[in-house]
Amino acid sequence: MVRIRVTGTSAAETLVEVTGLLDVTGSGTLLAKLDRLIDEGRHHLVVDVSGVTFCDSSGLSALVRSRARAVQMTGSLRLASPSPQVRRVLSIAGLTRMFER
Template sequence: MSEREPNLDVDVEIRDARTAVLSVAGELDMDTAGRLADHLAEQLGEGRHHLVLDLSALGFMDSSGLNVLIRSVHRAREAGGDLYLAAPNPAVRRILEITGVTTTLPPHDHLAQALAAAGGGR
């Protein structure tokens, strides 16, 4: 299940009934944030409330992308789950840090760590 958007790829891997991994590649900005928001909302709607975002191939993120993350973590937590960030590159990690997002949504260095935190690393 792969969708193409200019400068953004989102691949979704269903891990189990409650966990999905969304691998995000390219640029997460005003033009592409809606695509990721749609994917996250779809997974939440399907009952997968533990969402892992693999950011290892995400090269850029602006405030539109940050807003998607913040809205999605609140929705996931309201549903009894959570959002887990995995492997952001140094530039994306820096944006998360300077905006304070890491206090609410601490990133994991590796996908395996994020999956273990989500309980989907089995």
């Protein structure tokens, strides 16, 4: 199970905290939430994934797709404090630098 909550919003960025499992189910939930935020005009997202305990390719796909959508809207999406599980998946996929500032 994944838990997603917006923990902070400023004029510059929206902070989104994600905890739990970024598997097939969790990644769909995350993608829907990030899409809603982008639709609301929050184009600069910081996603805190320090509490993610599992991340597979579907979780990675949700992050990549959300980042692409934010960038398309002249925004950004970066990851804050990636857990070891998220760092490992990013490293294997060669995408670590994509989510840095």
